[in-house]
Amino acid sequence: MTEQSQRILVFSHKAGVREAIINAVGRRPAADLSRVEYVEAEGVADVLAEVDAGAVDLAILDGEAQPTGGIGLTRQLKHEIADCPPIVVTIRRHDDRWLATWSQADAVLEHPLDPLTAAETVAGVLRARRVPAVNGG
Numbered sequence: 001m002t003e004q005s006q007r008i009l010v011f012s013h014k015a016g017v018r019e020a021i022i023n024a025v026g027r028r029p030a031a032d033l034s035r036v037e038y039v040e041a042e043g044v045a046d047v048l049a050e051v052d053a054g055a056v057d058l059a060i061l062d063g064e065a066q067p068t069g070g071i072g073l074t075r076q077l078k079h080e081i082a083d084c085p086p087i088v089v090t091i092r093r094h095d096d097r098w099l100a101t102w103s104q105a106d107a108v109l110e111h112p113l114d115p116l117t118a119a120e121t122v123a124g125v126l127r128a129r130r131v132p133a134v135n136g137g
Helices: 015-025 044-052 070-080 094-102 115-129
Strands: 006-011 036-041 058-062 087-091 107-110
Touching (some): 015 058, 058 070, 087 094, 087 115
Parallel strands (some): 006 058, 058 087, 087 107
């Protein structure tokens, strides 16, 4: 029996940015993780619907998305969703890292995305989300 894939939501108003994120992270970010399935979101309503439904294991949000950027959206999700999935924010300027931290993002990636760094970052966030096995009752 194969392990269930994990769902990663990728949000940007630009298809090219979504594609760059997906290509950088890849279909299997690490050998010890299952393959990932991507759900693309072009608008905020799509992100809210997917996250509110509990349908994603991780979200990667474009900090430069228009008209609503991923940084503000991350902050909103972290404050409004009780069991919010981990969120990775992508930024274009290194100086925006503090904003991504303020938003309570679980990790930050900078464009241009390095495939090794992107995959390692996403894998680390997914591993941290795992529920540990507990012995006893």
